Amino acid sequence: xxxxxxxxxxxxxxxxxxxxxxxxxxxxxxxxxxxxxxxxxxxxxxxxxxxxxxxxxxxxxxxxxxxxxxxxxxxxxxxxxxxxxxxxxxxxxxxxxxxxxxxxxxxxxxxxxxxxxxxxxxxxxxxxxxxxxxxxxxxxxxxxxxxxxxxxxxxxxxxxxxxxxxxxxxxxxxxxxxxxxxxxxxxxxxxxxxxxxxxxxxxxx
Numbered sequence: 128x129x130x131x132x133x134x135x136x137x138x139x140x141x142x143x144x145x146x147x148x149x150x151x152x153x154x155x156x157x158x159x160x161x162x163x164x165x166x167x168x169x170x171x172x173x174x175x176x177x178x179x180x181x182x183x184x185x186x187x188x189x190x191x192x193x194x195x196x197x198x199x200x201x202x203x204x205x206x207x208x209x210x211x212x213x214x215x216x217x218x219x220x221x222x223x224x225x226x227x228x229x230x231x232x233x234x235x236x237x238x239x240x241x242x243x244x245x246x247x248x249x250x251x252x253x254x255x256x257x258x259x260x261x262x263x264x265x266x267x268x269x270x271x272x273x274x275x276x277x278x279x280x281x282x283x284x285x286x287x288x289x290x291x292x293x294x295x296x297x298x299x300x301x302x303x304x305x306x307x308x309x310x311x312x313x314x315x316x317x318x319x320x321x322x323x324x325x326x327x328x329x330x331x332x
Contacts, residue, residue, distance in 0.1 A: 150179075152229045186231045189281075195299055198229045202215055212311070213237060243300055251300065288306060
């Protein structure tokens with residue numbers, strides 16, 4: 128019996144035993160494998176025939192890669208306008224933009240102490256792996272005739288991270304530093320009013 132069962136949850140999920148398994152195979156095969164998989168994870172999802180688990184994994188990582196880029200972009204913009212990224216994270220996490228990358232895996236140094244961002248982006252989910260998964264998503268999209276404009280752009284951004292890190296295997300959250308030049312959380316907003324005044328003056332011109 129063959130079951131493909133890629134996982135989501137990363138190193139943190141593996142250590143905590145909270146991985147999600149995305150399974151492709153026969154119903155009988157997944158049923159037989161489930162007790163073993165549940166020893167390592169919290170969720171075992173049967174998605175279809177062999178190969179379906181791989182497709183689900185690629186789709187999940189496509190969404191995660193785009194999500195991390197969007198969160199990093201928003202937090203870096205707020206920081207550039209003088210907001211404390213930690214305070215802005217609090218707003219996002221209590222508002223409609225709340226997501227895993229903002230709440231559980233924040234890319235800003237100083238927001239979450241046990242995440243790769245707090246350790247120079249070492250450990251975690253390698254940006255090279257994310258780049259690889261996005262390339263796979265683009266291949267799937269080509270096969271399916273499905274447009275993937277966000278995925279295509281995200282793949283380019285993570286390649287920038289790889290190039291800028293000079294071959295050092297860094298977490299994909301390093302996009303906040305190497306693409307968006309985001310600053311750490313320090314609790315000291317700077318010149319926010321002045322910058323907003325400039326924006327308002329530009330709008331009225």
